[in-house]
Amino acid sequence: MSRPLTPGGGPATPERYVCGAVAALPLRLVSLALEITPGERGHPLDVATRLRCVLERHTDGPHSDLVREVGRSAGEVWTQWEDGGPPEYVCLLPDCPADNGEPGGANEACTLYEGHSGAHSYHCADAACPDAACPDAACADPACADDEDAPGTRTEPVPR
Ligand SMILES: [Zn+2]
Numbered sequence: 001m002s003r004p005l006t007p008g009g010g011p012a013t014p015e016r017y018v019c020g021a022v023a024a025l026p027l028r029l030v031s032l033a034l035e036i037t038p039g040e041r042g043h044p045l046d047v048a049t050r051l052r053c054v055l056e057r058h059t060d061g062p063h064s065d066l067v068r069e070v071g072r073s074a075g076e077v078w079t080q081w082e083d084g085g086p087p088e089y090v091c092l093l094p095d096c097p098a099d100n101g102e103p104g105g106a107n108e109a110c111t112l113y114e115g116h117s118g119a120h121s122y123h124c125a126d127a128a129c130p131d132a133a134c135p136d137a138a139c140a141d142p143a144c145a146d147d148e149d150a151p152g153t154r155t156e157p158v159p160r
């Protein structure tokens, strides 16, 4: 063990970004995400269905997102999917034990699962939506665009 200078890996490196690939959780996996913890009954509304990969940008391996926080040390419910396909399963994975090594309020734990690929979450910048007031045209990420059918965006009905 010889890393005395930068406990936890030092400051975030700006070239590391979250993957951000999006997918939708199929309905049957919503049920599975609840049934996977028989001793910890959850509510369907606790299950995230609009998924966005939270791993560091990667070129191979499945995308991953948290679908349900169980609230126990047993871990959280995750799903994984391949490019172009829907998620096929959910699994209970233990939390990644890493943190950034900073003291007190600056301490940040990794929000990913143990054994994840890429950098820990606190080393990744989320590049998909750098501006909170992101205009639709400038952002290619469908997860951050307003719903297409929001009120006020429709054209007036044409009288027959
Ligand atoms: Zn991904």
Ligand SMILES: [Zn+2]
Binding pocket: 096, 097, 098, 110, 111, 112, 113, 116, 119, 120, 121
């Ligand atoms: Zn981690």
